Amino acid sequence: METDFTPYFSIIGGALIAFSVLMMLAFNGRVTGISGFIHSLARGKKSVDNGLFIAGIILGAFLYMLFNSGSVVVREDYSILLLILSGLFVGIGTRLGSGCTSGHGICGISRFSLRSIIATMTFMLFGGISTYLIRHIF
Amino acid sequence: MKTKIITLISGILFGFGITISQMSNPYKVLNFLDVTGSWDPSLALVMASALLITIPGYLLILKMQRPIHIESFDLPTTKQIDLTLIIGAICFGIGWGIAGYCPGPGLAALAFNWKEAFPFLIAVIAGGYISDLVMRAMNK
Structure with missing residues (x-):
């Protein structure tokens, strides 16, 4: 299904996520990693x-x-088997790699953590490969 | 108590932000990841917008002596870039690309599409345990 480019909602949403993450750090001293x-x-x-x-x-x-x-x-209409397979990979991967889009992609990059920068580039790349295979090959 | 209220409010902001940005719309996520297909760059803007605020925000906040409600900052300390990190990120990417959910949006989707979100999240928890078992077996 095609989706429209929605820049305003993206920017507003990103800003709200940022405020949430900053509140957690400023008040509670914690990074915000949802998989964690x-x-x-x-x-x-x-x-x-x-x-x-x-x-x-x-x-x-x-x-x-x-x-x-x-x-x-x-x-x-999405296959329940694919949802479960996806969840298993996400669960294994975020546990092994200690983070997901929020922990590595936002908080880690904001701390200039090399680990998080490498992790984020890796999961973006493999997310792209995986979607390509699911949509265009299999 | 004060930290709990902040945690809940932050969570609400986070969930609202994810939903308004449509990160919890798996079509949108998959269209972002699918550069060769019907590419929709919206989610790059979500991340850019968040980082434009969090990067200077983190710099400023981490200059404070301590957080407002507790005694000290509790930040991740691991610096090592090892195979575990890379394999983990690869698996996470593969999983994200299969159905279009990462953990935060999966939770938000419980509010409006639990039929997808629930099995996904149960599998995430199960995956976490599988990874613990594998790590334990490898360390023996």
Whole structure:
């Protein structure tokens, strides 16, 4: 399905994500890595903090729906097997690589962490390869 | 208590930001990753916009003696660039490109497309455990 280029919503969304990340650092002294929050919560570590941020994400998405549910796209025809396969890879990869788009891509790059810069370039490249294979080859 | 309130508010901002930017729309993510197909560069702008604020923001905040609500900053300390990092990033990229969700947008999608988000997230948690098992076996 084709999607429109939506620069204004992208910029506003990016800015809100940035404010969230900066609040977490300035007040709580923590980087914001969502995969880390999920894996830690699954292991009962810092359950309240991790749980609150995760609940906040879901709540934030609900809030947006209250304002503008018409613009939210719901995909319905995707293979459940591919979703599970995707989740397994994301789970293994974020655990091994200690981060995802937020932890490496935003917080790590903002700290000029070489690890995060390399990780981000790697997962972007392989995300592109993987989508290319799924869409155009298989 | 103060840290908890900040965490919840930050989470809400994050979820709202992900949803308004449509990072939680897997069509949009896959169209961003699919440079050769119907390319949609929107998500590059999400990241650019976020980084334009967080890079100077981090520089300023990390100059403070301590965070406002706790005694010290708690930042990742690993510096090593090793195979684990690279293989992890490769696996994450592959997974992201298969269905178009990364962890944050997967959580946000629970609010409006739980039929996709729920199995994805359960698999993410399972994947985390699989990786622990593999690492443990390799360290023996």
